[in-house]
Amino acid sequence: MEQIKADANLNEELPTGLDRRQAIKVMGLTALAGAALLRPSAARAMTTDGTPMQFMPKTKPDATPLENELAKYPKCPYCGMDRTQWHHSRHLIHYDDDLVDATCSLRCAAVSLSLNIDRGPRAIYAADFSSAGETKPLVEVDKATYLIGSELPGTMSRTSKMAFASREAAQAARREHGGKLGDFDQALRQAYQDQAEDTLMIRQRRAERRKMMEKNGHGGGHGHGRH
Numbered sequence: 001m002e003q004i005k006a007d008a009n010l011n012e013e014l015p016t017g018l019d020r021r022q023a024i025k026v027m028g029l030t031a032l033a034g035a036a037l038l039r040p041s042a043a044r045a046m047t048t049d050g051t052p053m054q055f056m057p058k059t060k061p062d063a064t065p066l067e068n069e070l071a072k073y074p075k076c077p078y079c080g081m082d083r084t085q086w087h088h089s090r091h092l093i094h095y096d097d098d099l100v101d102a103t104c105s106l107r108c109a110a111v112s113l114s115l116n117i118d119r120g121p122r123a124i125y126a127a128d129f130s131s132a133g134e135t136k137p138l139v140e141v142d143k144a145t146y147l148i149g150s151e152l153p154g155t156m157s158r159t160s161k162m163a164f165a166s167r168e169a170a171q172a173a174r175r176e177h178g179g180k181l182g183d184f185d186q187a188l189r190q191a192y193q194d195q196a197e198d199t200l201m202i203r204q205r206r207a208e209r210r211k212m213m214e215k216n217g218h219g220g221g222h223g224h225g226r227h
Contacts, residue, residue, distance in 0.1 A: 056116070061098035066125070066138060073102030078111050079156060079202070087135045088127050089155035089162060096122045105155035106163075107198060110191040124184070129162040130169035139163065145170040146187035150179030157198045161187045 058077065065072070069092065070084050081104040083090045091109040092102045097119065101112040106126070113121070125138035129147075144163040147170050154160040160179065164170035170181055182190075 056119075057095070057099040057101045057112075059100055062094075062100045063098050065092060065094050065100045065102070069102065069138070070135070073100065076104035076108050077101065078108040079104060081156075084135070086155055088129055090127050090138075091141075092125045092138060093121050094123045094125075096120045098122075105157065106161045106187055106191050107154075107156040107194070110188055110195070113188070114192075126163035126184075128165040130164045130166065130173070139165045141184035144184065146182050146184065147173050147177070147179045148182050148187055148190055150174065150177040152177050152179075156202060157191070157194050158201060159190060159194050159198075161191060163187075 059073070062072070070087070073092070074083060075081065076083060076086075076090075083102060083104055086104040089105045090103065091106055092100065093109055093112055094100055095116065099119070101109070101116070103109045103112060109124070124141045126141050126144055127136040128139050128144070129136065129152075131137055141163065144165060145167045147162050147164065148159065150160050150162070150173065152160045152162055152173070162173075163184075164173065167181070173179075174181060
C-alpha cells in the first residue's frame with residue numbers, strides 16, 4: 001500500500017469565497033479536463049442543468065435516501081460492487097433535485113460528482129469506519145475526519161481514504177496505521193489526483209480476471225466483484 005504522496009496540492013486551501021458546490025465543481029472540472037467525454041451528437045442531449053443525460057443517476061428521486069439505504073441502493077452504479085460487502089467505505093450523494101448516487105467508495109463518489117458537474121449535492125454521506133456495528137452507519141462528510149494514505153486497504157484505489165465520525169477515532173487509527181488526517185475536500189482532492197493510476201490498476205485487474213475466467217471456461221464478463 002502506497003503512502004500518500006507529499007503533494008502540496010492536497011493541503012492547498014481552496015480559493016476564498018468558494019462554497020462546497022463551487023469547490024466540487026472546480027475539482028470535478030479539473031478531473032475531466034482534457035477528456036473528450038461528449039461527441040457532438042451527445043452534446044445536444046443535455047438536461048436543463050447542463051448534465052449529459054447518460055450520466056444522470058438512473059434511480060427515481062428519493063427525498064429520504066437513508067431509509068432502507070442498502071436495500072434501495074445495493075450496487076455501486078460505477079463499478080458494480082456490492083455496497084453491503086463494502087459497507088465500511090461506501091458513500092451516498094443526495095443531489096439537490098433528490099436524485100441519489102450511492103457508491104462503494106469515495107473513488108466512485110468522485111466519479112459521480114465529476115459527471116454530474118452541474119448538479120449540486122444537498123448532502124454527502126460516508127460510512128463511519130470506526131463503528132463496531134455489523135453495518136457501519138453513514139455520517140455527513142462535513143462532520144467526518146478522513147484518514148488518507150494509511151495502511152488500511154483502499155477500496156477501488158491504492159490510496160486508502162476512510163471516514164471517521166470523530167477526530168479522536170481517526171487519530172487513534174492513524175497511530176496504528178499511519179496516514180494523514182484531512183477533511184472531505186482534502187480526501188476528494190486526493191481521489192481526483194489518484195484517478196488515472198487507479199483506473200489503470202482496476203482495468204488491468206479486471207482484464208486479468210476475465211482471462212482467468214475464459215481459461216477456466218466461465219466466459220467473459222465485466223468482473224463486477226472486488227477491484
